[in-house]
Amino acid sequence: MNKHFPAPGGLYTDYYELTMAQGYFKQGLHEDQAVFDYFFRRMPCGSGYVIFAGMVDFLDALQSFRYEEEDLAFLKKQGFEDDFLDFLSRFRFKGTIIAPREGEVVFNNEPLISVEGGILETQLIESLLLNLINFQSLIATRASRIESVLKAGQTFVDFGLRRAQGLAGYQAARAAVIGGAGGTSHTQAARLYGLKVIGTMAHSWIQTFDDELEAFRRYVEIYPDKATLLVDTYDTLHSGVPNAIKVAKELEQKGYRLNAIRIDSGDMAYLSVKARQMLDEAGLEYVKIISSNSLDEYLIRSLNLQDAKLDGFGVGTRLVTSYQCPALDGVYKLSVFKGLPRLKISEDVAKISLPGKKTLWRVYDENGMFYRDAILLSGENPEETETIFHPDYEFKNTRIAGLPKEPLRHTVMKEGQVIPPERNPYIISEYRRERMRKLSPEMKRFENPHVYKVGVSRKLFDLRRNLIKSHIGKNF
Amino acid sequence: MNKHFPAPGGLYTDYYELTMAQGYFKQGLHEDQAVFDYFFRRMPCGSGYVIFAGMVDFLDALQSFRYEEEDLAFLKKQGFEDDFLDFLSRFRFKGTIIAPREGEVVFNNEPLISVEGGILETQLIESLLLNLINFQSLIATRASRIESVLKAGQTFVDFGLRRAQGLAGYQAARAAVIGGAGGTSHTQAARLYGLKVIGTMAHSWIQTFDDELEAFRRYVEIYPDKATLLVDTYDTLHSGVPNAIKVAKELEQKGYRLNAIRIDSGDMAYLSVKARQMLDEAGLEYVKIISSNSLDEYLIRSLNLQDAKLDGFGVGTRLVTSYQCPALDGVYKLSVFKGLPRLKISEDVAKISLPGKKTLWRVYDENGMFYRDAILLSGENPEETETIFHPDYEFKNTRIAGLPKEPLRHTVMKEGQVIPPERNPYIISEYRRERMRKLSPEMKRFENPHVYKVGVSRKLFDLRRNLIKSHIGKNF
Numbered sequence: 013m014n015k016h017f018p019a020p021g022g023l024y025t026d027y028y029e030l031t032m033a034q035g036y037f038k039q040g041l042h043e044d045q046a047v048f049d050y051f052f053r054r055m056p057c058g059s060g061y062v063i064f065a066g067m068v069d070f071l072d073a074l075q076s077f078r079y080e081e082e083d084l085a086f087l088k089k090q091g092f093e094d095d096f097l098d099f100l101s102r103f104r105f106k107g108t109i110i111a112p113r114e115g116e117v118v119f120n121n122e123p124l125i126s127v128e129g130g131i132l133e134t135q136l137i138e139s140l141l142l143n144l145i146n147f148q149s150l151i152a153t154r155a156s157r158i159e160s161v162l163k164a165g166q167t168f169v170d171f172g173l174r175r176a177q178g179l180a181g182y183q184a185a186r187a188a189v190i191g192g193a194g195g196t197s198h199t200q201a202a203r204l205y206g207l208k209v210i211g212t213m214a215h216s217w218i219q220t221f222d223d224e225l226e227a228f229r230r231y232v233e234i235y236p237d238k239a240t241l242l243v244d245t246y247d248t249l250h251s252g253v254p255n256a257i258k259v260a261k262e263l264e265q266k267g268y269r270l271n272a273i274r275i276d277s278g279d280m281a282y283l284s285v286k287a288r289q290m291l292d293e294a295g296l297e298y299v300k301i302i303s304s305n306s307l308d309e310y311l312i313r314s315l316n317l318q319d320a321k322l323d324g325f326g327v328g329t330r331l332v333t334s335y336q337c338p339a340l341d342g343v344y345k346l347s348v349f350k351g352l353p354r355l356k357i358s359e360d361v362a363k364i365s366l367p368g369k370k371t372l373w374r375v376y377d378e379n380g381m382f383y384r385d386a387i388l389l390s391g392e393n394p395e396e397t398e399t400i401f402h403p404d405y406e407f408k409n410t411r412i413a414g415l416p417k418e419p420l421r422h423t424v425m426k427e428g429q430v431i432p433p434e435r436n437p438y439i440i441s442e443y444r445r446e447r448m449r450k451l452s453p454e455m456k457r458f459e460n461p462h463v464y465k466v467g468v469s470r471k472l473f474d475l476r477r478n479l480i481k482s483h484i485g486k487n488f
Numbered sequence: 489m490n491k492h493f494p495a496p497g498g499l500y501t502d503y504y505e506l507t508m509a510q511g512y513f514k515q516g517l518h519e520d521q522a523v524f525d526y527f528f529r530r531m532p533c534g535s536g537y538v539i540f541a542g543m544v545d546f547l548d549a550l551q552s553f554r555y556e557e558e559d560l561a562f563l564k565k566q567g568f569e570d571d572f573l574d575f576l577s578r579f580r581f582k583g584t585i586i587a588p589r590e591g592e593v594v595f596n597n598e599p600l601i602s603v604e605g606g607i608l609e610t611q612l613i614e615s616l617l618l619n620l621i622n623f624q625s626l627i628a629t630r631a632s633r634i635e636s637v638l639k640a641g642q643t644f645v646d647f648g649l650r651r652a653q654g655l656a657g658y659q660a661a662r663a664a665v666i667g668g669a670g671g672t673s674h675t676q677a678a679r680l681y682g683l684k685v686i687g688t689m690a691h692s693w694i695q696t697f698d699d700e701l702e703a704f705r706r707y708v709e710i711y712p713d714k715a716t717l718l719v720d721t722y723d724t725l726h727s728g729v730p731n732a733i734k735v736a737k738e739l740e741q742k743g744y745r746l747n748a749i750r751i752d753s754g755d756m757a758y759l760s761v762k763a764r765q766m767l768d769e770a771g772l773e774y775v776k777i778i779s780s781n782s783l784d785e786y787l788i789r790s791l792n793l794q795d796a797k798l799d800g801f802g803v804g805t806r807l808v809t810s811y812q813c814p815a816l817d818g819v820y821k822l823s824v825f826k827g828l829p830r831l832k833i834s835e836d837v838a839k840i841s842l843p844g845k846k847t848l849w850r851v852y853d854e855n856g857m858f859y860r861d862a863i864l865l866s867g868e869n870p871e872e873t874e875t876i877f878h879p880d881y882e883f884k885n886t887r888i889a890g891l892p893k894e895p896l897r898h899t900v901m902k903e904g905q906v907i908p909p910e911r912n913p914y915i916i917s918e919y920r921r922e923r924m925r926k927l928s929p930e931m932k933r934f935e936n937p938h939v940y941k942v943g944v945s946r947k948l949f950d951l952r953r954n955l956i957k958s959h960i961g962k963n964f
Binding site: 020021023024025026027028029030031032034035036038039041044046048082083086090131135138139142143144146147148171173174175176177178179180181182183184197198199200202203209210211212213214215216217219220230231233234235245246247277329333334335338339340341342345346349354355356357358363483 | 496497499500501502503504505506507508510511512514515517520522524558559562566607611614615618619620622623624647649650651652653654655656657658659660673674675676678679685686687688689690691692693695696706707709710711721722723753805809810811814815816817818821822825830831832833834839959
């Protein structure tokens with residue numbers, strides 16, 4: 013954290029978390045122990061998987077989640093009472109948080125994060141957690157899908173700052189790198205998160221000179237060893253590429269090599285093939301071709317299917333806003349209070365939550381590939397769990413006895429103390445790559461991906477069914 | 489600005505703005521005068537209008553757009569040279585900015601903001617301007633569309649923090665209020681921007697008590713005069729509403745009135761009608777009904793067409809991400825350099841920009857309604873402009889002689905000095921309301937709205953046509 017990055021503070025929350033917090037405080041319930049679970053219900057853009065991301069920022073924000081004088085003054089004006097404000101002035105989150113590693117491959121309807129502690133503190137951080145985890149997981153997922161359609165040697169970078177949703181550009185850049193982007197054009201995000209920063213010239217550079225050739229020459233005078241020339245300001249094939257070739261040959265005379273040309277408009281498949289041909293004929297096989305116009309995983313896949321000759325992609329709006337599905341629907345539900353399992357009933361059966369304190373396991377098949385995820389009640393031994401069940405349909409079940417299992421979640425904060433997480437987005441991305449290799453290809457396709465199965469133990473199945481019955485008995 | 493809000497700083501920019509800046513500097517061009525225009529090309533979600541917003545944040549950010557030691561150290565590591573870094577260490581934006589008032593009703597392809605100054609400074613702030621103006625204008629527009637479908641007495645508020653794109657929640661809350669929201673649940677945004685803050689209880693409050701009635705009673709003990717009870721935790725009509733009625737009657741005994749009930753799931757049309765009936769039969773006509781489940785302008789319109797009995801709406805994800813159209817495609821194009829008009833050519837004729845320094849006028853019809861917007865070259869007298877033309881088709885033109893006109897833009901920064909803008913989002917929203925009354929209903933409808941016409945003067949038409957011809961002569 014530093015002055016260029018917002019330390020959200022204790023008011024970075026939905027107001028009702030505060031009114032409820034005062035309620036718990038006044039009722040003397042605030043230290044009664046609770047467990048909340050974070051999970052999302054729907055796969056974004058129909059993806060077969062999600063890349064979990066955002067924990068580093070969340071843990072950082074949690075440590076600045078405090079109430080300063082100006083915050084307390086604001087709350088007093090809203091009518092909060094002095095004893096509660098006094099309590100808030102000393103507030104520090106002292107709970108325990110369990111979560112997957114960033115970069116983990118995860119699925120819907122599994123308890124990804126569990127937050128344990130007093131009901132007041134665990135409730136108060138709900139909005140902060142949802143806000144930061146939902147968005148970065150969404151963008152890391154879209155980026156990972158882009159990586160999945162690249163050919164060998166191709167790379168992509170985040171160019172989205174100008175169309176990012178305001179300050180979301182910071183987190184979009186980080187999440188894009190976790191998902192596989194090589195870097196970002198967002199200079200401040202690059203500095204804050206240790207990302208590679210990328211960019212050379214805009215059309216306006218070309219327009220400030222009398223002609224395009226002059227503009228290219230003046231640019232490579234300054235950057236002889238790393239220039240990427242933008243070739244579509246006037247006419248890509250009749251002006252931009254021929255001028256870039258002239259400049260590249262002039263650079264060769266001086267012992268330099270032009271890095272790349274960039275095409276920002278027109279038919280990328282056609283233009284890249286023609287430009288490649290022109291560059292190769294001039295002996296400039298080493299000059300790369302970069303494309304950057306409304307790209308996403310679908311368009312890049314299409315360009316690659318057409319054998320477009322592209323070495324890199326600048327991806328903007330459609331990545332950083334996740335254009336076709338701009339929100340992950342993550343929620344945060346109470347599952348234990350005062351030691352008792354709690355349930356959120358819903359008219360929609362599939363929306364009824366999983367009660368109790370739970371553990372989450374990844375089960376592998378004989379080939380070392382991800383096979384199932386298993387949700388057990390805390391204390392159950394996964395080695396003794398023979399079968400897991402669809403939470404709503406008992407007849408849908410799978411035998412997992414004897415298969416290798418690993419815990420999918422780890423303690424990231426213990427009674428208010430952070431266990432320092434991996435912060436380097438490139439190392440996190442490498443972990444993601446490893447994990448993605450263990451996910452079957454049929455779950456990676458974009459159209460109707462195979463649904464990865466997440467099941468519950470017999471004990472959890474029964475607990476949930478019995479709690480539903482008892483609520484129905486009481487409330488209908 | 490304060491410590492909870494990010495002062496973006498001079499690195500809040502696409503990296504190529506910096507490489508170009510060093511290029512201009514090294515070439516000794518950096519003080520050559522330029523004009524850039526901001527405009528957007530496509531109406532978001534097919535809207536017939538856009539609400540212009542984001543200038544206060546942009547002007548604030550511009551004043552913190554500086555390079556501190558840590559920024560310069562980062563740039564040095566990227567290979568920037570000492571003389572340029574020394575220049576940056578003293579960098580202050582000293583240009584002039586002309587823009588509409590926030591809350592103005594605007595249209596595509598008109599130069600909304602013009603930025604005049606040295607080429608280096610005007611280029612360097614491009615990404616910052618695009619990032620902040622695109623997003624807030626988008627959200628203010630969606631909010632204004634929501635307001636347009638409300639019935640008399642209905643209100644709506646922003647509940648979107650948890651699904652907002654990370655830190656974008658700040659600006660979404662502000663823009664929502666500019667667009668007509670009564671307030672926000674985002675407590676930090678409320679404090680920073682002076683917004684009304686809203687919220688009472690979540691399902692977890694209900695779940696922490698043995699039963700719903702107990703949960704309601706304990707809540708109104710703390711908030712007897714302003715409680716909104718969430719009634720859908722177990723069963724809205726058989727449990728939630730009857731319990732809320734009991735509590736409301738108990739409150740009446742103590743001289744208080746229950747404020748509202750909130751329904752967060754199920755069929756809002758059906759449930760609200762039934763709940764209204766139950767409340768009225770209990771003599772609780774004053775208790776309001778609030779709804780909050782995946783709402784946007786389309787769903788609220790639909791609920792109102794079904795005569796749902798709803799007094800207020802909590803609008804989240806679909807507003808704060810502008811779900812169906814999560815980006816406004818605003819761009820920033822060079823139109824003048826060294827006193828000469830500049831043009832960006834494109835394969836797509838409609839994307840060719842408007843050259844030269846321009847003024848923008850709103851033309852009224854005889855009834856005082858918005859009729860046309862007129863773009864003139866600087867120095868042209870709008871009173872002497874008899875006809876305006878479609879920029880591409882001379883035969884499409886409109887006579888505006890004798891009609892009332894007003895300048896749509898004003899100087900908001902003069903040679904680096906801000907002219908203090910209206911900061912109060914509620915006053916800005918009131919201005920928007922006034923302006924919206926002058927926009928014909930057929931431009932406000934959601935399906936195929938009538939297209940508001942924006943034309944150019946004869947002189948601008950000719951300048952653009954001649955510049956296109958001269959480029960074609962040179963480059964084909």
